[in-house]
Structures are given as structure tokens and as C-alpha cells.
Amino acid sequence: MSYIEKMFELSEKIVVVTGGLGQLGRQYAKSLRLAGARVAIFDIKHCDELFPANASFQLADNGFGFYEVDVTKRDSIQKATDSVVKDFGIPNVLINNAAIDAPPGSNLGNCSFEDYPEEALDAMIDVNEKGTFFCCQVIGGLMAKNKGGSIINISSIYGNVSPDQRIYEHLEKDGKKFYKPASYCMTKSAILNLTRYLATYWRNVRVNTLSLGGVFNNQDRRFLEKYLEKVPLRRMAYPEDYVAMILYLASDSSLYTNGANLTIDGGYTAL
Numbered sequence: 467m468s469y470i471e472k473m474f475e476l477s478e479k480i481v482v483v484t485g486g487l488g489q490l491g492r493q494y495a496k497s498l499r500l501a502g503a504r505v506a507i508f509d510i511k512h513c514d515e516l517f518p519a520n521a522s523f524q525l526a527d528n529g530f531g532f533y534e535v536d537v538t539k540r541d542s543i544q545k546a547t548d549s550v551v552k553d554f555g556i557p558n559v560l561i562n563n564a565a566i567d568a569p570p571g572s573n574l575g576n577c578s579f580e581d582y583p584e585e586a587l588d589a590m591i592d593v594n595e596k597g598t599f600f601c602c603q604v605i606g607g608l609m610a611k612n613k614g615g616s617i618i619n620i621s622s623i624y625g626n627v628s629p630d631q632r633i634y635e636h637l638e639k640d641g642k643k644f645y646k647p648a649s650y651c652m653t654k655s656a657i658l659n660l661t662r663y664l665a666t667y668w669r670n671v672r673v674n675t676l677s678l679g680g681v682f683n684n685q686d687r688r689f690l691e692k693y694l695e696k697v698p699l700r701r702m703a704y705p706e707d708y709v710a711m712i713l714y715l716a717s718d719s720s721l722y723t724n725g726a727n728l729t730i731d732g733g734y735t736a737l
């Protein structure tokens with residue numbers, strides 16, 4: 467095996483992907499498995515709904531495991547992690563990808579900042595911030611005691627810059643303006659400094675943030691027109707656009723990358 471092949475070798479890696487049944491998490495899980503890693507998906511949803519019998523990869527594959535986990539509960543993460551250790555071994559990579567957002571029609575509040583409900587704020591903090599924190603405690607702690615590892619914390623352009631509320635204005639309903647809520651942006655921003663904290667706290671676990679731009683998911687035409695005006699590459703991301711960076715951070719090719727905030731957004735935040 468050449469040194470280049472060794473750098474990107476993933477067959478010895480055991481990867482936990484939280485939110486691994488979502489739009490991006492599924493792409494990461496599948497790509498990591500295709501690259502040879504053993505992959506444990508942690509998700510609050512049932513997998514049966516999302517892995518049809520004719521899916522291109524199967525849970526029966528003995529390099530794939532599904533664990534029903536609520537990342538807002540530390541004991542749920544601990545229980546699943548104990549099972550992963552039994553099924554595969556101690557994880558080397560953790561991707562903190564599970565999160566909730568407040569797209570149009572969501573019950574997590576798209577009202578004005580002044581009226582934003584406390585329950586919606588708590589829900590967002592619980593999953594996006596505390597969920598990441600607890601997974602780092604349980605799985606990161608285990609990695610630090612073992613031979614080290616890599617944690618990939620997923621943030622967003624909205625954890626780095628403020629949303630331009632004008633791209634959401636047309637979503638106004640029953641005379642009520644639509645706002646992209648501060649809660650999502652604030653929780654995604656918290657990820658950046660948790661990453662930096664942990665990157666210096668541990669000496670053998672690399673911790674990095676991946677800040678991502680918006681992903682195409684059949685958004686409405688007016689949203690797309692306004693969003694694309696802000697992206698130099700004039701398109702939204704496809705889940706595949708993020709795979710190379712996931713493989714890089716999961717593999718030993720990133721052994722000197724620590725505490726970084728790596729942005730992939732088609733140039734959105736360069737404007």
C-alpha cells in the first residue's frame with residue numbers, strides 16, 4: 467500500500483454518525499462504509515422507515531449498525547456506545563451531525579425574535595448544543611482514554627454569519643412574517659467554540675468543525691433565486707459535495723488538523 471493509500475485508509479476506523487438517517491447523515495454513513503469504515507448510526511428515528519429493502523446498502527451488512535439514540539439524553543448515548551464497543555470496538559471517529567432546524571411549516575417557531583417561544587429555544591439547545599456536548603463527553607472521553615480519534619462537529623454558515631432575512635420574506639403566512647430563528651444560528655455558533663475548547667483540552671483527539679452551506683432539498687423557486695444570488699458558485703450544495711471533507715477528517719490524512727473551522731459553502735461567506 468502506498469503512503470497515499472495509507473493516509474486515506476479507513477478500513478480500521480469505527481465511525482459513529484449521529485443523525486445518520488437524515489439527508490446528510492445518510493450520505494456520510496453510506497460513503498464511509500463504501501470507503502471501508504465500519505459505521506454506527508445513532509438516530510432518534512426508526513431505521514425501518516428509511517432503509518427500504520432495495521436500498522443500495524443494507525443494515526444486514528456486518529459493517530453497518532443502527533442504534534436508536536436520543537442525543538439529548540446522556541444515558542441513551544452511553545447505552546448505544548456500549549453496544550457499539552461490543553459490536554465493533556471503540557470508535558475512532560464521531561460525527562456530531564444530528565440537529566434540528568426550523569424550516570417553513572416547522573413547529574419550532576419562525577416568528578419574530580421578540581415572540582420566539584421558550585419551548586422552541588429549549589428544544590433547539592437540547593438537540594444542537596447539548597446533544598453534541600453529551601456525545602463528545604461519552605464518545606470523545608472514550609477515544610481520549612483509548613488511542614485517540616477524530617471528532618467532526620457539524621455547523622452551518624448560519625453559525626458563522628447571520629441569515630439574510632430578505633431571502634425568507636416571501637414565506638410570510640396569514641400576515642405573519644417568517645424569520646429564520648436566532649436559536650438555530652446561536653446553537654450552530656456554540657459548536658465552533660466547543661470544538662476549539664475540546665481541541666485544546668484533549669491531546670490525542672482531534673476536534674474540528676465543518677461549517678456547511680445550504681443543501682438543495684426542493685426548496686421553493688423564490689427562495690432558490692434569492693439564496694443563489696448570494697452564492698458565487700450559483701447553486702446549493704448536494705450531499706455529495708461534503709463527502710470528501712468527511713473522509714479527510716475521518717482518515718489519518720488529517721492528523722495535523724485540529725481546532726479548525728472548515729467551511730464548504732460555494733463561497734457564500736466570502737461575499
Ligand SMILES: NC(=O)c1ccc[n+]([C@@H]2O[C@H](COP(=O)([O-])OP(=O)(O)OC[C@H]3O[C@@H](n4cnc5c(N)ncnc54)[C@H](O)[C@@H]3O)[C@@H](O)[C@H]2O)c1
Pocket residue numbers: 484485486487488489490491508509510511535536537538562563564565566567593597620621622623678679680681682
Ligand atoms: N441541510 C442543510 O442545508 C444544512 C446546511 C448547513 C448545515 N447543516 C447541518 O447538517 C446536519 C444535518 O442536516 P440535515 O439537513 O441532514 O438534517 P436532517 O433533518 O435531514 O437530519 C437530521 C437527523 O438528526 C436526527 N435527530 C434529530 N433529533 C435527534 C435526537 N434528539 N437524537 C438523535 N437524532 C436526532 C433526525 O432524526 C434526522 O435523521 C445538521 O447538523 C445541520 O445543522 C445542514
